[in-house]
Amino acid sequence: MPGRSSTSAGFISFSGIESALSSLRNFQSCISSGMDTVSSVALDLVETQTEVSSEYSMDKAMVEFARMERDLSHYVKAVQSTISHVKEERPEKIPDLKLLVERKFLALQDKNSDADFQNNEKFVQFKQQLRELRKQYAAIWMGLFPTFCSVLCTDGMHADRDATGSEGIDEDMIVTQSQTNFICPITQLEMKKPVKNKVCGHCYEEEAIVRMIESKHKRRKKACCPKIGCSHTDMKMSDLVPDEALRRAIECHSKKKKRLLPE
Incomplete structure (x- = not known):
């Protein structure tokens, strides 16, 4: 029967679990929407030249969303793996599904690292978009006011790099608008x-x-x-x-x- 696994002790129904999985996937889409919103707000802050500290709060929010997405993805994988295992093995006794899921989830969590975020597509796009918008805006202003901006960007370059690290304005982006x-x-x-x-x-x-x-x-x-x-x-x-x-x-x-x- 669909959604059931037979054992000598009776039947294990997976319909409730599969319904819960569907809800978790809906939550994954909510996390994705949240990351889109954070990215949009961060770009707004860059566009309006709001203080860098506000932008960093968006960076932290994106990290939290990426962490939630990773944890939720691991939990969904743990549940799916547990269901597949029980259906294939058909144990004589009804197993403790909750315990099995927790073990698989913890095994996945043990492999976590900060490098995981580099594999999160939305997080990577977020960092790239911020970097690109700064470069585009610098080029726009250089194209419109080359003399003024040349002095302004040169004087402020070191301060910007100190504030933003590798995300700061590079010397090679002090260019004219024709390069944009x-x-x-x-x-x-x-x-x-x-x-x-x-x-x-x-x-x-x-x-x-x-x-x-x-x-x-x-x-x-x-x-x-x-x-x-x-x-x-x-x-x-x-x-x-x-x-x-x-x-x-x-x-x-x-x-x-x-x-x-x-x-």
Whole structure:
């Protein structure tokens, strides 16, 4: 019978456990939404040049969400592993499922380390987006006010690096606006909804790249990155992630240009 495992002592029903697992997976989606919200707030703080201490609180919140996601994922794996084991072994006596789950969960937890967060996709994207937004904004201001910003950035560079560590402004990003690429390699127009390729790091207008990939796959062909010189020759939809930092930078650049235009 579905959802049951037979033993000499009777039947073990897994329907209640499977229902609980479904609820846990829903909670996983809530954690994911929470991480998206934290990321958005952190980008807002960078965009409005709010004090760094506020941004760090967002960093800590993201770490807590990543930790919850890891622990919940381990618990779900422990339950699933326990159910599979009992169904395969069909023990003579009904086992203590709670104890078995706890043992498997603790075994997974024993392998925890801070390096786990480097494998959390949303956490990695969060760090990358913050770094990229700072670079984009520095380039925007350099493009609009090169003389003023050159002095400002040079004077403030060491202070910024001390405050943010490796996340600070690097010397090689004190560049002109021409080095900030807002143009989609497919449409040759300024992007409005950019997405980044996780494999090669190139960005495109979402609608254009999705249409290109779908067209290639319908003809059973591989989709190559349209950026000239890129070696990524087998693009998939799963390679694409929204580039919130670039979208914000493009909007900021457009607004600043409008303000500087004579009426």
